[in-house]
Amino acid sequence: MNDMSRTETGVNLTDIKIAARKVQVHYGANHAIKDVDVDINDRMVTAFIGPSGCGKSTFLRCLNRMNDTIPVCRVEGEIRLDGDDIYDRRVDPVQLRAKVGMVFQKPNPFPKSIYDNVAYGPRIHGLTRSRAELDEVVETSLRRAALWGEVKDRLAAPGTGLSGGQQQRLCIARAVATSPEVLLMDEPCSALDPIATAQVEELIDELRSRFAVVIVTHSMQQAARVSQNTAFFHLGNLVEFGETSQVFTNPKDPRTESYITGRIG
C-alpha cells in the first residue's frame, strides 16, 4: 500500500536530511505503521497530516527513537540521518536525541527556572565551557524562540509560571539550545490559543532557516501555512507525500482529497 511516487511529485531530492525506507512499527500485535517511505529535506518544514490514530505521531517519534521507551513498540525498516541508520546497534539514542530535538503536544517545561530549562540541554551535553558562554546560549535560544523580550527580566522565575503559549515557546527554546539539526514538533499548537499559535507558526518559519523541521498537525490550514512538503497518513499508510501546494490543490489520491475537503477524518 504505497501510493506515493516521489519522482513525480517533484520534491526536491538534493538536500535530504532524513530518509525513511519501508518503516514498519508494531505496538504488540497492532501494526501501527505500514511500509512508510519519507524524505525530510534540510531547511524545510515537512508537515504530517491525517486523522487521529493514523500513525503520524508514532512515525515522528521513530525519527528520534522516542518509541524506544515503550517496551511493546517494535520498529523495522531503515531511517537514515545524513546516511547513518539511526536504528543501527552502534547508535546511542541519547546522542541521536541531541541532534534531533523534539517539542511535544502539551507544553512540558521542567519545574525549574526559565534559565535552567533552556540551560539544561547544553549543560548535560557539555556544550559550553563557561557561565558567560552558557548565558549566551540561553539568550540566543530564547531569542530564536521569540521569548527573550518577554522573560529577560525574570530568568530565575519558574518556567511553569508562564502562560501556555510562552511555555511552548520555552520548550522550543529548550529544544533549540542543544543546536539540533532536526526539530520534531508533535502538534505543538494544539494546546494554544490562536494568537499563541500564530506566534509559534511564525517561529517555525524562522527556524526553517537553520534546521529541518517536521511538524505533526491536525490543522490542515496550519500545514498549508507553514510547510513546504506534506505527508498524508491514513490508517498507518503513507497515502500521499509531496509539495504542500500540490497536495492541497491537486491531490493525486482520492483519500487525500476526501480528507482535505472534510469528507473523511
Place this chain on the structure above:
Amino acid sequence: MTDAAFPPARPRGGSLLEPDARTLRRNAAEARFRLYGVTAIAIAMIALMILLISILSHGTSAFRQTFLHLPIALDEAVLDPSGTRDPAALRKVTTIGYGRLIDRALGEAIAASGITVEGLGKSDISRMVSRQAAATVRSAVLADPALIGTTQEFRILASSRIDGYMKGRVTQDSAARDSNVSPAQLHLADALRAQGLLGTSFNWRFITDPDASELRPEAAGLGIAILGSAYMMIVVLALSLPIGVAASIYLEEFAPRNRFTDLIEVNISNLAAVPSIVFGILGLAIFINFAGLPQSAPVVGGLVLTLMTLPRIIIPARAAIKAVPPSIRDAALGVGASKMQTVFHHVLPLATPGILTGLIIGLGQALGETAPLLLIGMVAFVRDYPEGLPGGLFDPASALPVQIYNWTQRADPAFAERASGAIIVLLIFLLAMNAAAIVVRRRFERRW
C-alpha cells in the same frame, strides 16, 4: 426600561421552585453522607483526646521526683578507716556503710528541726529514703575522695511511696493498708516538707538514667532506652533510605516488565503485611544465630527493623515516582538526557516529598515497634550505657517501646506512672521526626 410582565408560568415538568422527589432524595443522601463523615472525624478526635489526656494525666508526674535535701557528714571513721584515701580501700566500703551515714544524717536533721512523730522506729525512717540514695552518695565520694571528713549538702531520692504521697498516688487511707508505708511515715514526710527538707523538682534523671530494679522505681530512667532507640533509628535510616530508594527507582524506571519483576513486586507487597514478630524470629535466626552478632545490640535491632521498614518505604516511594508526570520524562529524554540523568535530575526531585512522607511513616512505625525487639533480646535489663558510635551499636541496650512494655509488667504502681512518662517521651520523638519531615519536605517543594 419597560416593565413588561413575565410570561405566564408553564409548569410542564413541575416548577423549579419546588424540587422534585428525586432531587430531595439525592440531597438527603448527600446530607446523610456528610453527617457520617463529621461523625467519623468526631469519634476519631474524641478517641485521640481521651488517649492524650489519659497519657498526659498519668505520665507528666514521672518528670517530677521527690528529693530529700540533707547535709550528710561523710565520716572518715566509716568511709576511710585507714586514712590513706587509697581508691581500692575506699571501694571496699559498700552502700550499707553509706546507708548508715544517711540514716544518721536524717535522724539528726529530724531532731534539729524539732519534729516528733509517734510510732516511728529507726528502720521506718530509713525506709523513707530510696535504696538508690546510698549509691548516689557513694559515687559522689568515689569521684572526689577529698569530700571525706566534710559535711556536704546532698539531694537524694525519697522512696517511691513517699514520692507517690507527694504526687497524690499514695494517701493516708492507702498507706494504712500498705505494708511498705505507714501513715506515720507520711506524717513525717509532711513535717519534713514543711521544714524544706523534702520537696519535688524536675527530674532530668528520668530521661538520662538507666533502668533500675523492681525495688527502686524512683530511680528508674530512660537513658539507655533513648540511646538504644536512637542508635536503631540511625541504623534503620542509614540502611533503609538508600536501599529503599534505589530499589524503588530500579523497579519503577529501569527494570524490565517480566515474570521475575512481577514476582518481586508481589513479594514486596506481601512483606509489608507480614507481622513484625515474624521479622524478629528471622532476625534471631539470621543475625544472631547465623551471623553471630551480639544479643540485645542496637545493630541487630536496627537490621531487623530495616527489614520490616523496607517494604513500607518502597511502596510509597514507587507510588511517588510513578506519580511524576510522564511529560517530564519525555521532556528530559527529548533534549537528549540519558535515562539516569532523567531520573536523577527530574524524576527524583519531584518524587522526593512523597518518598520522605513514606520514609517518616516507616521510621515512625520502626520507632514504636516492640515485638521483634523482644525476640532479639532487647528486653534484657541493662544498667551500663552503650558506648558512643559506632562501637555502641554492638553494646547491649534497651529501646523505648520495650522499656514501656517492661515497666507496665512490673508490680509497683510507681512503674505505671513511669511507663506513661516513657510513652510521652516516645510521642515527643515521633512528633519531632514528623516535624523534621515536614521541614525537609517544604524545602524540597520550594526548590525549583
